[in-house]
Amino acid sequence: MQIRPLPDTLINQIAAGEVVERPASVVKELVENALDAGAGRVDIDLEEGGTRLIRIRDDGRGIARDELALAVSRHATSKIASLEDLEGVGTLGFRGEALPSIASVSRFRITSRREEDEHAHAIEVDGGRVAPPVPRPHPRGTTVEVRDLFYNVPARRKFLRAERTEFGHIEEWLRQLALARPQVELRVTHNGKPSRRWKGEADLLSDVRLHETLGPEFARHAMRVDHEGAGLRLHGWIARPAYNRASADQQYLYCNSRAIRDRSVAHAVKLAYSDVMYHGRQPAYVLFLELDPRRVDVNVHPAKHEVRFRDSRLVHDFVYRTLQSALAETRAGADGQAGQAGGPHVAHPAAAPGWQPQSQSHLSLREIAEARGSYAALYAGGGEAAMADGSGQVSQEHAWQEATVPAMPMHGGDAVAAEAGIPPLGYAIAQLHGIYILAESREGLVVVDMHAAHERIGYERLKAAHDSEGLRSQPLLVPATIAVSAREAEVAEREAATLAELGFEVTRAGPQSVALRAVPALLAQGDVEALLRDVLADLLEHGASRRVAGARDELLSTMACHGAVRANRRLTIPEMNALLRDMEATERSGQCNHGRPTWTRFGLAEIDRWFLRGR
Template sequence: MASIRALPPELINQIAAGEVIERPASVVKELVENSLDAGAGRIEIDIEQGGAQLIRVRDDGGGIAHDELELAVASHATSKIGSFDDLEHVASMGFRGEALASVSSVARVALTSRQRGADAAFRLEVDGGKLRQARPAQHPQGTSIEVRDLFYNVPARRKFLRAERTEFAHIDDLLKSLALAREGVEFRLSNNGRPVRIIKAARDEAGALARVAEVLGEEFPSRSLRVDHSAAGLHLGGWVGLPTASRSQADQQFFYVNGRLVRDRVVAHAVRQAYADVLFHGRHPAFVLFLALDPAGVDVNVHPAKSEVRFREQRLVHDFLYRTLHEALAQTRAGVAPVQAVVSAPNVSWTPALTGAANEPGLSPMPWGARPLNQPRLTLGVRDEPLAEYAALFGNAASAVQVPLPDTDDSQAPPLGFAIAQLKQVYVLAENEQGLVLVDMHAAHERITYEKLKNGRITSALRSQLLLVPLSIAVGAKEAAAAEEHTDALAEWGLELSRSGPSAVVVRRIPALLEGADVSQLARDVLSELAAHGSSRRLEELENELLSTMACHGSVRAGRRLGIPEMNALLREMEATERSGQCNHGRPTWIQLSLTELDKLFMRGR
């Protein structure tokens, strides 16, 4: 083995570049984040040949003093932290002081800057880590950094660059993600001298939502929920997509911690649990969420590229995210506008078509105020008594499970309107203020029944099943410790287990609803989540799967003829039931066709 020796600075910087600079987009990220930290209000990015030939980032920020230009490209030199206390409270995007040094070690870099109030600008050039004397230059207030011939002195790294179009697409995606976090900053992107994207600064919430629509698609705002909640020193804001707007891949998930885009397993687990009851397996929600907390509560110094963080109170953050998103999704009642929490139905000045028994030839139209809103409770000819399987587990408490109908004024039109017909004994057609409502009656009733079953489980005593022979299971030391710590919480769910050794637990009872399940796998799954996150919903998820199956069998089937009162009862229950906008599998339960959309179908007004 060779003797120990100190590495030369150039090699140190190239090693650091290997950790920080993966592709041209990585360079753009570091440079733009520096511009944001400098207080820039406008940032221009010019790209040539996918960034391999040229990356130029120009901003109007505070600039760099001419006697600090050499320090700016030196290793571990920064103005953003100066002590360990600063590192514990990092509020800037960059703080390591190695970005420019790493970039300049694998490219030809030119740095031109004019500080606010300075008489002149200065330009410094670095070629493969070798500095040239700074000289005066012409430049407005702010900073421009040119990175040419990326990886010219590291041929092996240059070979790994993809096609020009691919590399530019990564840069474009990066810019859009940064634009979501800094809505007050204008971004301009050009490729090979041609303007590609101009993102104007947003001054209000409407402008911020328009920026979100530009990144996630024009349909996202109308298919999303606004989130704005604070608790325990945490604040979560942004937009979450409706379950019916889910995607086949997780390509529209943007989560920011104090303005920094991150990927975190705690966050991913909390979001997945919040959507667990409303999404198909294999589907992914879309969201743009901003978590704000005390910088001392999050460690951003855990990854060279700063793409990961570590929360000091992981369980608190996890539970806050889960409960906030879970409650937001629970408000997706049918008929409620998605981006608003509540929709008020204004007085209607026009007279819709007839409904109910009055819909006969020769009868005059009936205004909203004359229509009976006291609809009967939904039975649809299905069993009035609770499901047999459900009653066996919860007793007579199941029969008391009801969803309270919303209070309505006779002068107001209900959000889903009034039923007018049934199509092919599958869909309910209703007329509301906006136009025509189509309801999948089985999917809607399935969600209603499912929510009733879940409410009954919560409000009644959960029965457990004693195992004839206690089952001993070998687990890891962390899982065994979690079993010992959370014994009481598990017992509330009907799962009785205790630690029997350093790496073993004994299961004595399981929830009666899960009789016949794989007890060993169930215990391991629950304890694994408890060890990793401090909480587990595995028991609840398994029970929900069974309750969903029961709800499917206990709901009105397609092909059943319903009367007008029964259809109206279904509509009123949908308006009162949480998550009734989609069925248990994430499919929509209803759609709205406005008069404008109907007019377009028939080319009216042209």
């Protein structure tokens, strides 16, 4: 066949195949244009899931009469003018493909008026044919109507789903937008009936917008994160591990206010949650990553869903370490927000003024030493702690842990209790079926799974001890030659220092082979060749790997599980209180090593409802 130029209409329809996937794609492109024009309110009217009608009206700056025809021509835009502008794009749209592509597969009309114009003008496009502009009444701003989407491309129309499905895709994208642009009011109608409204004038990290978009349950479990360094800033919300999902339906990531999908960042989030999330469950988060626009390329995907970072390894490590630090502060009983610019923190609730323990009994110095010794035996695998009997009523009846209740000064012969700060998990009062610890807190009743809690405490101590010593290497008597791909051999040679930090001594033995001379000592009995292959694969894809640390943590977790106190182990009151205090001081103690919760709280108001008190 002869080489010949394609007709403009066909070019636009081919471009539409990349940009316009379904009605939600049209809504996305048109609403992004409205935001780039400075709109404070956007109305979205839909019929039949957007297939029959999509009307987007905004109160933005508008378009001049003479520029309306340019707006529907290919690669015409007001947002960039040079390569320098393209390398530092700050707007949502910039390529000038959306409007001509949409107009080529629909019956299209655009009406617009600027503040200084006497009246608006409109142009219509039908199957790629552009009519001249005509006057129209219209307030300041722009209205775009898209009717009968894909009417002239029946093969594409057949791939559209049911009306409810297509409308659901539109709602999901608008939810993404609402999280990133809370200052913009969004109103949605479907088939003539009001559907959704997101109110404007809210802050970016407003709890109001969080409730509007993801619901009160996510908001109740959300922790605020805000950290910056190395020219990067990460802020937003992450859900506590106790709130997790079966799918990734509540994972929202934005780069410079643009909703994106990025495998490297998703991998970093998954790693940060790996130590506290139950297997197969998904974390929930709304995260905003900000960096210099010149350090990220937003022009690598036709629909701009994906971006490319200039230093993806730095971004991966920054996200991972920020979230890992925030999640480390999910101590049992800790309330408040995680994350400020200086680093994550958790605020503990203040003690109730004038609160006192129910009993004014105190442990003697001898009893304090015995309690510490018996609790230490839990870690050393010692024998069973003796149950308090009739001779030990002090420890059975409100024998509060000594460090938390100050001694009471004597005034005029009367004992006056000083105001005591109440720990978040309160004070132990009993043990239930040898499995759960019951504690009285300021809010009500706390129930602790003692095995799960003790397992996390032991695990974190083992990790801390091992981290202080570093990863030791164990040389192999005979070096092992491992066949790898050429790319893996290259990364093994290039990242030899990184591999050494992980405990591996690896040298290149040939174009597609490496020689393994030393392995991590703690993991020497496992399949270290398979582990090395996984590490090399991670270094290729993400520029970093936590395979060794993950394998080590899995082994330490098993050790901690076997060393934790078992069910039906009878604990004294001092032992229970010591466990509660350790939970409050241990990172990630809200979950055991397998992601199960270690404790729960029942407020007095909830308990009152059980018994219909006050009704």
